[in-house]
Amino acid sequence: MLQIVFDLRAEGDEQPDAFLDSTELELMFAGTRRSAGDALRRKFATVICGEHGSAPKFTISGVYDRATEQMDLRYHVDTCCKAFLLRVMQILNQRA
Ligand SMILES: [Zn+2]
Numbered sequence: 322m323l324q325i326v327f328d329l330r331a332e333g334d335e336q337p338d339a340f341l342d343s344t345e346l347e348l349m350f351a352g353t354r355r356s357a358g359d360a361l362r363r364k365f366a367t368v369i370c371g372e373h374g375s376a377p378k379f380t381i382s383g384v385y386d387r388a389t390e391q392m393d394l395r396y397h398v399d400t401c402c403k404a405f406l407l408r409v410m411q412i413l414n415q416r417a
Contacts, residue, residue, distance in 0.1 A: 323365050324378040327354050333387035340390045349392070350383070357381055357394070364412055370405035377409045 329350045335342075341349060361379055369376050378399040385392045396413065400406040 323362065323368075323376045325358050325361055326378070326380045327358075327383070328380065329353060329383040329385070331385040331387055335387055339387065341385075346385060349385070353383060353392070353394070364415070365409070368409070368412060370401050370408075372404070373401040375401040375405070377405070 331346055365377060380397040380399070381394060382397065383392055383394045398406060398409055398413070400409055
């Protein structure tokens with residue numbers, strides 16, 4: 322079973338003229354969870370390791386920097402073995 326864990330947070334002090342207030346930031350995080358989650362579920366719905374039968378586990382970390390108002394998303398993948406990790410990375414890098 323495909324696992325997706327999100328770790329999204331904001332860093333830095335809120336700016337007085339912030340582009341996104343905290344409610345909008347939550348909405349942006351929710352949208353990120355939805356779109357990034359959907360994209361992974363679409364790509365990996367039926368992908369399991371041929372040797373071990375395990376699905377990949379994704380951790381998506383995102384840090385929104387309030388000072389630069391930029392979001393940095395990182396994908397971390399856990400798999401049962403190296404061969405499957407390579408396959409997962411290949412699929413991940415394909416266009417949707
Ligand atoms: Zn494996």
